[in-house]
Amino acid sequence: MEYIGKIFLILLSSILINNFVMSRFLGICPFLGVSRRVETAVGMGAAVTFVMAMTSLITYIIQYGILEPLNIQYLQTIVFILVIACLVQFVEMVIQKSSPTLYKALGVYLPLITTNCAVLGVAIINIDEKYDLIQTLFNGIGAALGFTLAIVLFAGIRERLELSDIPKPLKGFPIALITAGLMSVAFLGFQGLIK
């Protein structure tokens, strides 16, 4: 029971309290780049969720199955990036085949998931926190859901911003950055959720 409680805590904390975009400031590039419309934001969120969950799983296996027994932990970063790059390539192929519209809408940001620091971040945090396999999986999914939550909320706000009367110097990216800052402050409120 205690174990399930801990997993729930990990999930909650990675979605809300330590939200990757809003608190850890990882993955800002797609957060700003693909948040013009809710539809593409959801697509991006789904792609990142898949990549993050798979990355968490595979990097865990590699870390404890290959790197630690062979005592070559120093290869961690390059191996993890290799895993991420392959997964992103795979996701890109699947999306191009299954949904050309989504592929077009995501554009350059899809291959850029490779360099999305949130993905590498979650893999390294998993190891640093010494999570076991199930905890790792849930932390990965939680982080990805947090990313999706942030980007979808942000896209919703930006869709409304398009229609509002914004002073000319603030139009476009300036107001988006201010909005992102305010959202980050709002997410700060979750810090007191768990003692």
Add this chain to the structure above:
Amino acid sequence: MNLVLLSLLSLGGMGLLFGALLAFASKKFSVETDPRIEDIRNVLPGANCGACGYPGCDGFAAAVAAGVAPVDGCTVGGAAVAKEVGSIMGIEVAAKEKLLARVLCQGDCEAAKDKYEYKGVRDCVAASMLADGPKGCRYGCLGLGTCVRACPFDAIYISDKGLAVVDWDKCTGCGKCVQACPKGLIELIPESSLVQVLCISKDPGKEVRDNCKVGCIGCRQCVRACRFDAIEFADNLARIDYSKCVNCMLCAEKCPTGTIYADFAKRKVAVIDEEKCIGCTACKRACKFDAIEGAVREKHRVLQDKCTGCEQCVKKCPVDAIHME
């Protein structure tokens, strides 16, 4: 040594494994794309200037392959690229005339007065926000180089008298400067056009005179001089209809302020080949300047001092006996 070997083996092994998986996946999830897109992309200039209206050369290539964009849509590549794209698409391309950018103002620091001394940001857009810029004439070129910075081909420079000038050897007619100029002073003109009205001022003649020595004062002498009905006059300003203009340069000779520019160095005269001439008088009737003399069934002759090089006789001659020199 052992460590290096282990690292190499494990990393290489993982790379190979992932590579094999990806290769398998790429077969399974392969998507057929139009091979023409890449072919077209390869013959485009690759400047990604966006003059065609699509985001970069890739976007244009995809649009052409999809049949949405015209094959001669790339203004930068011009006729040569249009022909190659046409051959990839299997379409014959009619030669389209190249357009060049022209700054329609010659009110430099000597010819035009300033109304105040501008010391702000060195940019035409910024300067034009302050009472339409420092120039006395509110239509004039400010010479602060907004077009120079907009040009992706380094084809515009500011002359030492403070006017923007287009280097036609480098100009590709992409139209970036046309959009950049806050005064709307730059126009794309056909390459063959040798005559242009270098003023866009719509002010009444007296005002233009006060501000600038070389502005169009709206005297309409050019309109009366033109025998091809190629000059339109509206809002105190003469404009040349390039589709009607035959480069006779008569308007430029008549213009009292020198506003109409003509490249007199390129002016030609008609010459009749006496061996071919059959004396049909077709050229004599076509000439609007009485520059051809000769009776029926006799050899005709061009009066060199009257000929303006309008080429009307060349078009009319049934035996191709006239050429331009």
